[in-house]
Amino acid sequence: MAFRQNHLLGIEPLAPDEITTILDLAETYVDLNRGPEKHAQALKGLTQINMFFENSTRTQASFEIAGLRLGADVMNMAMQASSIKKGETLIDTALTLNAMHPDLLVVRHPHSGAVNLLAEKVNAAVLNAGDGRHEHPTQALLDALTIRRAKGRLHRLTVAICGDIAHSRVARSNIWLLGKMESRIRLVGPPTLIPSGAADWGVEVHHDMAQGLAGADVVMMLRLQRERMDGGFIPSEREYYHRYGLDAAKLGHAAPDAIVMHPGPMNRGVEIDGTIADDINRSVIQEQVEMGVAVRMAAMDLLARHRREMAA
Amino acid sequence: MDITFRNARLIDPEAGEERAGDLFIAKGVISDAAADGAIEIDCRGKCLAPGIVDLGVKVSEPGERHKESFRSAGRAAARGGVTTMVTRPDTTPAIDTPEVLEFVSRRAQADAGVRVAHMAALTKGREGREMVEIGFLMDAGAVAFTDCDAVVDDTRILSRALTYAKGLGALVVGHVQEPGLSRGAAATGGKFASLKGLPAVSAMAERMGLDRDISLIEMTGARYHVDQITSARALPALERAKRNGLDITAGVGIHHLTLNEFDLGDFKTFFKLKPPLRSEDDRLAAVEAVASGLIDVICSMHTPQDEESKRLPFEEAASGAVGLETLLPAAMRLVHAGPLDLPTLWRALSLNPARRLGLSGGRLSPDAPADLVLFDPDAPFVLDRSTLASKSKNTPFDGARMEGRVLGTWVGGTRVFPEPDPAVPGDHP
Numbered sequence: 001m002a003f004r005q006n007h008l009l010g011i012e013p014l015a016p017d018e019i020t021t022i023l024d025l026a027e028t029y030v031d032l033n034r035g036p037e038k039h040a041q042a043l044k045g046l047t048q049i050n051m052f053f054e055n056s057t058r059t060q061a062s063f064e065i066a067g068l069r070l071g072a073d074v075m076n077m078a079m080q081a082s083s084i085k086k087g088e089t090l091i092d093t094a095l096t097l098n099a100m101h102p103d104l105l106v107v108r109h110p111h112s113g114a115v116n117l118l119a120e121k122v123n124a125a126v127l128n129a130g131d132g133r134h135e136h137p138t139q140a141l142l143d144a145l146t147i148r149r150a151k152g153r154l155h156r157l158t159v160a161i162c163g164d165i166a167h168s169r170v171a172r173s174n175i176w177l178l179g180k181m182e183s184r185i186r187l188v189g190p191p192t193l194i195p196s197g198a199a200d201w202g203v204e205v206h207h208d209m210a211q212g213l214a215g216a217d218v219v220m221m222l223r224l225q226r227e228r229m230d231g232g233f234i235p236s237e238r239e240y241y242h243r244y245g246l247d248a249a250k251l252g253h254a255a256p257d258a259i260v261m262h263p264g265p266m267n268r269g270v271e272i273d274g275t276i277a278d279d280i281n282r283s284v285i286q287e288q289v290e291m292g293v294a295v296r297m298a299a300m301d302l303l304a305r306h307r308r309e310m311a312a
Numbered sequence: 313m314d315i316t317f318r319n320a321r322l323i324d325p326e327a328g329e330e331r332a333g334d335l336f337i338a339k340g341v342i343s344d345a346a347a348d349g350a351i352e353i354d355c356r357g358k359c360l361a362p363g364i365v366d367l368g369v370k371v372s373e374p375g376e377r378h379k380e381s382f383r384s385a386g387r388a389a390a391r392g393g394v395t396t397m398v399t400r401p402d403t404t405p406a407i408d409t410p411e412v413l414e415f416v417s418r419r420a421q422a423d424a425g426v427r428v429a430h431m432a433a434l435t436k437g438r439e440g441r442e443m444v445e446i447g448f449l450m451d452a453g454a455v456a457f458t459d460c461d462a463v464v465d466d467t468r469i470l471s472r473a474l475t476y477a478k479g480l481g482a483l484v485v486g487h488v489q490e491p492g493l494s495r496g497a498a499a500t501g502g503k504f505a506s507l508k509g510l511p512a513v514s515a516m517a518e519r520m521g522l523d524r525d526i527s528l529i530e531m532t533g534a535r536y537h538v539d540q541i542t543s544a545r546a547l548p549a550l551e552r553a554k555r556n557g558l559d560i561t562a563g564v565g566i567h568h569l570t571l572n573e574f575d576l577g578d579f580k581t582f583f584k585l586k587p588p589l590r591s592e593d594d595r596l597a598a599v600e601a602v603a604s605g606l607i608d609v610i611c612s613m614h615t616p617q618d619e620e621s622k623r624l625p626f627e628e629a630a631s632g633a634v635g636l637e638t639l640l641p642a643a644m645r646l647v648h649a650g651p652l653d654l655p656t657l658w659r660a661l662s663l664n665p666a667r668r669l670g671l672s673g674g675r676l677s678p679d680a681p682a683d684l685v686l687f688d689p690d691a692p693f694v695l696d697r698s699t700l701a702s703k704s705k706n707t708p709f710d711g712a713r714m715e716g717r718v719l720g721t722w723v724g725g726t727r728v729f730p731e732p733d734p735a736v737p738g739d740h741p
Binding site: 012089090091109111112113114116117131132133134135166169172195196197198200201 | 501502503504505506507508509510512514578579620623624625626627628
């Protein structure tokens with residue numbers, strides 16, 4: 001089995017065969033999740049703690065269901081309400097939790113690199129559920145699984161990632177993953193939302209949707225993070241929608257069988273037209289959510305197996 | 313104590329040369345002949361150079377003595393061959409009144425063991441609103457005025473402070489950084505910072521800050537020193553300003569000459585500096601500018617931070633690194649790698665900063681104070697941060713292979729390193 005990681009902190013450290021291993025195992029969990037009996041025992045007896053230092057409904061629920069279906073004891077800690085407010089540092093929180101012997105720690109944090117820092121200080125396997133603008137590896141994995149199921153492969157596809165790249169950890173993890181799997185990546189968005197130096201990442205950068213989407217097999221829309229729009233990156237939402245919102249006309253530039261993806265939650269009428277999002281022939285947005293549970297089950301299963309092997 | 317150093321490799325930045333020879337000290341100053349009864353030290357061909365004048369040391373007194381005191385900083389300086397610490401006023405409270413300056417002067421006098429020259433804040437509380445009592449502070453011994461990394465963003469206030477300082481002949485030290493662009497930044501903009509998802513600032517913010525300050529110097533005629541120039545794009549502006557005859561000099565921190573942005577690796581907070589580490593192209597340009605003399609001064613930018621301030625997510629972690637003790641071996645990398653020779657290096661480490669601040673040290677000439685460092689430029693070692701004399705151990709060189717060891721440091725002819733061993737009879741300074 002090709003999986004040699006102690007933690008899942010990002011896509012950057014993964015080798016292509018490790019990515020394939022996660023996706024292949026996730027396929028089996030898709031079948032399990034669709035069946036009548038949704039229980040497996042892979043994490044039986046293990047304790048999983050979800051630590052979310054930033055609000056999340058979808059990702060946290062997805063990790064929780066994944067853990068429960070694999071038989072883990074799952075605990076959610078709402079970190080905004082906890083001792084962080086009392087001035088405890090991240091490391092102290094980590095050490096406190098570590099003393100309770102969790103096996104899996106699922107962590108989301110508003111600052112890039114915070115999950116790496118935490119992973120250095122605990123014995124549990126740490127899964128990054130999103131750190132600042134850095135990485136969100138399980139999102140990229142579920143996107144990859146969705147693409148692979150729709151397109152049959154991950155190599156030699158043209159994937160257009162559109163919107164607020166600058167503030168997006170989802171974009172960064174997807175760029176790592178799709179690059180490792182040898183797909184062609186285009187970043188499309190207004191120059192203020194494209195990070196500096198992006199042209200050196202081995203991707204194409206476009207500021208025009210028609211050019212960026214031309215012939216694309218996959219159109220990945222990103223949420224326009226309104227909470228991060230403090231500096232006025234765009235003049236207005238309506239101008240943004242006009243130039244970069246995905247509607248039928250813009251999607252017409254992509255390949256006829258192009259799929260439309262969105263990590264959610266969507267701003268309908270800002271980055272994506274509601275009818276496109278709901279078009280079952282084009283949109284795989286609901287499938288992404290479904291795949292999310294399966295890849296998280298696979299990732300936690302593999303980390304737990306690796307820990308058992310290391311302990312043995 | 314009168315001393316005769318025999319068989320030394322003398323590093324003379326004033327003459328711009330190194331030569332084999334002897335050096336005599338009598339009554340605390342360098343002399344042209346051996347004094348009667350002087351003790352002899354055989355240098356065995358090792359380097360004897362003027363002690364380093366480190367422009368911009370933060371000693372965390374008052375306010376954060378748990379991070380660094382005059383005693384611990386002084387010991388670190390002595391071990392690093394630094395004979396004059398030029399201290400920064402970014403303490404808590406800031407050194408912005410003659411009374412506070414007198415307090416830290418007394419503390420330094422009592423505890424530091426090496427020479428200490430104090431800089432004072434340019435504006436009260438380093439808040440950029442009202443200028444300090446520049447005249448009184450000069451009377452109390454301030455050698456320069458700076459708000460450190462707090463940029464005075466109101467141009468009118470800065471121009472008045474510069475004008476007033478000009479009238480008194482005071483030196484103003486500026487930190488060049490466009491405050492709007494650099495707000496919240498933790499790294500230098502570019503491929504690396506973007507991939508790591510770190511809030512970043514373009515290196516251009518440094519040039520914009522420099523351009524503004526150059527305009528103000530041209531307008532006011534003030535004496536001005538840039539604390540750190542770290543980016544290639546700022547250098548032509550500095551070169552033009554010097555060519556146009558403005559009274560401007562510039563420094564650079566040793567870390568920006570020896571490290572680059574990739575050293576941040578996986579969010580290593582000991583490499584978080586202000587300004588942030590730059591690209592390799594910037595580093596090379598800065599080294600070249602030191603070699604050509606465009607950048608005048610190399611300093612350690614010694615900034616002690618305790619473990620708690622650094623063991624945080626990168627964005628939240630404090631900036632800065634300690635450097636008093638590692639300045640010399642780190643600078644030797646530039647000699648061993650080729651771009652600098654020892655006299656050129658010492659021009660930037662001792663001669664230029666002393667001259668700019670009006671201090672008499674930094675030279676090997678007769679009548680200069682006998683502030684000296686004896687070192688082996690080739691002695692290899694692996695740095696272990698726990699061995700540093702600083703109270704704070706936040707060095708980016710932990711575990712690094714280095715060459716260059718200080719064998720002895722003298723201030724005014726008195727040995728301050730190695731410290732006298734009471735167990736050895738006759739081992740006194």
